[in-house]
Amino acid sequence: MKINPDKTFTHHRISSLKLLMDTGLNSTDISRYDEQFLRTTLQKRFQEIQCANTDDYLEVIKHNTEEVSFFLKSLQIGYSEFFRNSLTFAVLEKIILPSLIQKKKVSKRKEIRIWSAACSVGQESYSLAMVMEELKNGDAEKFSYRIFATDQNEALVNEARKGNYSEKALNNLSLKRVNQWFTKRGDSYTVKQELKNNIDFSVFDLFSGQFSCPPASIFGDFDIVVCANLLFYYKDEFRQAILEKTGNCMANGGYLVSGETERQILTDHNYAEAFPQSAIFRKK
Numbered sequence: 001m002k003i004n005p006d007k008t009f010t011h012h013r014i015s016s017l018k019l020l021m022d023t024g025l026n027s028t029d030i031s032r033y034d035e036q037f038l039r040t041t042l043q044k045r046f047q048e049i050q051c052a053n054t055d056d057y058l059e060v061i062k063h064n065t066e067e068v069s070f071f072l073k074s075l076q077i078g079y080s081e082f083f084r085n086s087l088t089f090a091v092l093e094k095i096i097l098p099s100l101i102q103k104k105k106v107s108k109r110k111e112i113r114i115w116s117a118a119c120s121v122g123q124e125s126y127s128l129a130m131v132m133e134e135l136k137n138g139d140a141e142k143f144s145y146r147i148f149a150t151d152q153n154e155a156l157v158n159e160a161r162k163g164n165y166s167e168k169a170l171n172n173l174s175l176k177r178v179n180q181w182f183t184k185r186g187d188s189y190t191v192k193q194e195l196k197n198n199i200d201f202s203v204f205d206l207f208s209g210q211f212s213c214p215p216a217s218i219f220g221d222f223d224i225v226v227c228a229n230l231l232f233y234y235k236d237e238f239r240q241a242i243l244e245k246t247g248n249c250m251a252n253g254g255y256l257v258s259g260e261t262e263r264q265i266l267t268d269h270n271y272a273e274a275f276p277q278s279a280i281f282r283k284k
């Protein structure tokens with residue numbers, strides 16, 4: 001079947017879709033999502049189930065609750081990688097963190113506090129912990145750090161806590177890191193406990209009206225907040241709400257890390273690059 005590119009996709013249709021999604025089936029508010037992102041996700045789904053346009057698809061989901069759940073799930077992409085955005089990780093490892101560690105040694109509050117704000121199944125948080133442990137082991141004067149790793153999706157957080165990965169998921173890691181930080185069991189690689197010790201995984205929705213910072217962290221005050229590869233999902237006003245929340249939890253002079261494809265969003269929202277071309281920012 002030839003697919004209609006659906007040029008008529010409008011606010012009205014998004015609202016209709018929202019009404020259907022809200023008919024007691026699910027409380028996901030799809031009106032928060034960026035329209036281009038919704039359109040791309042819908043069109044992908046049209047093709048998979050051979051619908052010609054939005055109206056046809058609306059008809060399908062009116063009668064098919066499984067399709068509603070499937071569509072909502074496809075909006076919540078949990079894809080992640082170890083050391084995703086390699087330039088950004090290199091700058092953190094070689095420049096930002098060593099300088100932060102030096103500052104901490106002469107300050108009253110010695111602990112380095114990091115928030116991985118959309119941790120998915122944990123690769124980002126474990127990558128940060130590997131870097132921190134390696135810097136710690138190479139430093140005669142030890143320092144302490146804590147990583148608070150949160151996501152709105154409880155199932156993903158539970159997976160992250162377990163820290164089990166396939167061999168393919170370890171593609172970005174050197175053999176040295178795989179040997180040092182994982183135990184192989186059958187086909188699966190499990191993160192060693194010593195890497196888990198400084199990470200606190202919990203469920204937290206960045207749109208939470210109840211808490212200004214993840215309750216597990218008690219008072220926020222993060223030196224680094226990683227809020228990567230989720231801003232692009234949302235409309236501008238919701239990106240703004242997320243950036244306000246993360247910004248309010250940051251320590252003075254703290255850094256905000258986004259995805260490398262989201263750099264423009266940060267510069268549009270009053271953040272300035274801390275290092276050229278990386279996705280590491282500071283509040284203007």
Ligand SMILES: C[S@@+](CC[C@H](N)C(=O)[O-])C[C@H]1O[C@@H](n2cnc3c(N)ncnc32)[C@H](O)[C@@H]1O
Pocket residue numbers: 076077078079080081084117118119120121124150151152153156204205206207227228229230259
């Ligand atoms: C594509 S993954 C990114 C994972 C990781 N940060 C990375 O860059 O590889 C996006 C994650 O954002 C989470 N997410 C989306 N909206 C969220 C919200 N409002 N609060 C907390 N997490 C959210 C999703 O559950 C998903 O795990």
